Amino acid sequence: MKKSRVFFIRADGAESPDLFGRKVKDVLVPTGFVEKLAPEDFVALKIHFGEKGNTGHIKSAWLRGLAAEIFRRAPRAFLTDSNTLYTGPRSNSVEHIRLAWSHGFTPDVLGLPIVIADGLSGGDYGETRGGRGRVASAKIAGAIARSDALLGLAHVTGHVQTGIGGAIKNLGMGCASRAGKLDQHAVVHPRIQKKSCRDCGLCLDHCPAAAIVRNPDGVEIDGARCTGCGECLVTCKYGAVKIRWDEDSLRIQEKVAEYALLVARRFPNKIAFINFLIRVTKDCDCMARTQPPLIGDIGLLASVDPVAVDRASADLVLRRAGGTDVFRKGYDIDWSRQFSYAEKIGLGSNRYDLVELK
Numbered sequence: 353m354k355k356s357r358v359f360f361i362r363a364d365g366a367e368s369p370d371l372f373g374r375k376v377k378d379v380l381v382p383t384g385f386v387e388k389l390a391p392e393d394f395v396a397l398k399i400h401f402g403e404k405g406n407t408g409h410i411k412s413a414w415l416r417g418l419a420a421e422i423f424r425r426a427p428r429a430f431l432t433d434s435n436t437l438y439t440g441p442r443s444n445s446v447e448h449i450r451l452a453w454s455h456g457f458t459p460d461v462l463g464l465p466i467v468i469a470d471g472l473s474g475g476d477y478g479e480t481r482g483g484r485g486r487v488a489s490a491k492i493a494g495a496i497a498r499s500d501a502l503l504g505l506a507h508v509t510g511h512v513q514t515g516i517g518g519a520i521k522n523l524g525m526g527c528a529s530r531a532g533k534l535d536q537h538a539v540v541h542p543r544i545q546k547k548s549c550r551d552c553g554l555c556l557d558h559c560p561a562a563a564i565v566r567n568p569d570g571v572e573i574d575g576a577r578c579t580g581c582g583e584c585l586v587t588c589k590y591g592a593v594k595i596r597w598d599e600d601s602l603r604i605q606e607k608v609a610e611y612a613l614l615v616a617r618r619f620p621n622k623i624a625f626i627n628f629l630i631r632v633t634k635d636c637d638c639m640a641r642t643q644p645p646l647i648g649d650i651g652l653l654a655s656v657d658p659v660a661v662d663r664a665s666a667d668l669v670l671r672r673a674g675g676t677d678v679f680r681k682g683y684d685i686d687w688s689r690q691f692s693y694a695e696k697i698g699l700g701s702n703r704y705d706l707v708e709l710k
């Protein structure tokens with residue numbers, strides 16, 4: 353496998369936002385991403401705005417210069433994320449945007465609007481077929497699927513299900529609609545927990561596949577009819593609809609990689625990734641709390657290859673930790689599977705040249 357180039361700038365989250373922001377802009381330049389943009393392009397800047405109460409997420413002030421530069425070339429650029437699978441302040445677009453505003457991602461700071469990519473409540477997606485065995489097709493959040501260019505902005509952290517989350521996770525899971533997330537997270541359709549169900553009937557009215565039925569034993573999901581859209585998960589106000597989480601991390605990592613491949617294929621020449629190795633924590637930014645960092649800040653990496661940028665990120669973290677796998681100290685997960693599988697299916701390369709920029 354050919355080596356990919358990964359660009360690297362040392363940076364520290366304690367630096368002034370102006371200095372840090374210049375580095376964010378500079379690290380992307382050699383990828384050629386901005387030059388390829390055309391004025392009529394819809395450019396999706398895919399980011400995680402951070403859960404309510406989370407403080408480790410990428411800061412809006414760091415993106416000011418980058419957003420201005422992209423806007424100059426492509427005024428249709430926008431910030432985006434997709435709604436969550438579970439209920440909470442990021443499970444619908446209205447609350448999701450308000451939360452992003454409260455974390456500083458406002459038009460007066462960045463000059464870019466926010467478009468939550470899978471619509472009001474996660475049901476808008478475009479479907480791409482051609483998976484590699486784990487998924488038949490990818491249900492990609494609509495606004496991302498219909499964009500012309502994609503810039504993945506990922507805060508690299510540990511992760512409870514995949515061991516590590518970076519560019520690949522941001523691409524595969526992060527760009528999926530609710531149905532796509534359910535595809536990757538679950539083995540089968542959701543189930544209704546009898547003891548929590550109040551028999552209110554709301555989910556029956558909302559299920560687009562008429563897969564929820566009322567029978568003498570209570571309300572149930574007919575697995576043969578369920579399309580896995582995930583609508584019932586956020587419709588039920590009593591938390592009675594449960595996801596049957598896939599507990600096999602290796603399988604989830606492979607599904608995420610396949611999704612990432614199907615998303616990346618929509619942007620054959622206009623895609624790039626910036627990884628933030630700043631405040632690397634045990635868990636991802638879905639955690640509603642401040643987490644202590646596992647290591648000191650390292651910097652920023654950019655590439656057009658999501659596998660190479662993640663592999664380089666992991667190598668730098670382990671080196672900074674003196675060879676200790678700090679991700680495995682958090683969760684005993686073989687996170688390297690997502691990298692090896694992603695390379696096997698053609699998403700990118702685990703071999704890279706690290707080019708340090710001064």
Ligand code: SF4
Nearest residue numbers: 549550552553555588
């Ligand atoms: S919405 Fe929830 S509580 Fe109401 S019937 Fe469906 S599962 Fe039961």
Ligand code: SF4
Nearest residue numbers: 559578579581582584
């Ligand atoms: S996941 Fe969608 S199709 Fe399946 S039961 Fe829930 S609402 Fe119906």
